Amino acid sequence: MSEPLSFYDEIGGHAAFVRLVDEFYRGVADDDVLRPMYPEEDLGPARERLTLFLEQYWGGPTTYSDQRGHPRLRMRHASFHVNPDARDRWLLHMRAAVDALELPPLHEATLWNYLQRAAHAMVNTFEPSGIGPASSGRPGLPVTAPPPSASAAD
Numbered sequence: 001m002s003e004p005l006s007f008y009d010e011i012g013g014h015a016a017f018v019r020l021v022d023e024f025y026r027g028v029a030d031d032d033v034l035r036p037m038y039p040e041e042d043l044g045p046a047r048e049r050l051t052l053f054l055e056q057y058w059g060g061p062t063t064y065s066d067q068r069g070h071p072r073l074r075m076r077h078a079s080f081h082v083n084p085d086a087r088d089r090w091l092l093h094m095r096a097a098v099d100a101l102e103l104p105p106l107h108e109a110t111l112w113n114y115l116q117r118a119a120h121a122m123v124n125t126f127e128p129s130g131i132g133p134a135s136s137g138r139p140g141l142p143v144t145a146p147p148p149s150a151s152a153a154d
């Protein structure tokens with residue numbers, strides 16, 4: 001008896017994941033909030049990491065962990081300012097990428113459901129961009145200390 005196909009195989013294997021992530025990064029490249037978050041000049045290495053991660057997650061080759069170790073995705077995102085705006089932008093570009101694959105409805109729903117849950121789980125701040133420990137020193141909104149009379153002891 002042959003092995004049941006993995007989701008990775010079912011949706012088209014490596015070519016499908018490359019397409020998905022290429023389409024996604026096409027959107028990121030033009031996004032005023034997301035693009036500056038990516039540390040490297042060239043988005044190529046980030047594209048490669050996301051492709052390998054998603055392939056591994058869906059039952060494809062385990063190259064991601066062979067190269068990067070345990071994913072620990074929340075930890076790896078801790079230094080980035082992932083607020084609801086960033087999440088929604090991430091999902092907007094991912095939605096366009098999923099659409100481009102033209103998957104059968106059940107596969108499409110399975111993939112999209114996961115991506116939505118994962119993106120919600122990655123949010124690590126509710127501060128507007130530029131504020132908070134993960135702002136990476138980017139110029140932020142002016143933050144002023146409350147006047148002394150506003151202390152909780154009053």
Ligand code: HEM
Nearest residue numbers: 037038046049050053068076080082086087090118119122
């Ligand atoms: C919610 C909004 C998100 C934002 C703004 C965001 C942003 C980023 C940024 C700026 C990086 C660094 C680029 C790099 O060096 O690789 C990164 C890495 C990465 N992200 Fe996200 N991300 C988000 C959600 C997600 C989700 C939902 C997943 C998985 C389904 C994911 C998977 C990854 C992976 C695998 C890496 C590379 C980790 C590594 O091995 O270093 N991200 N992300």
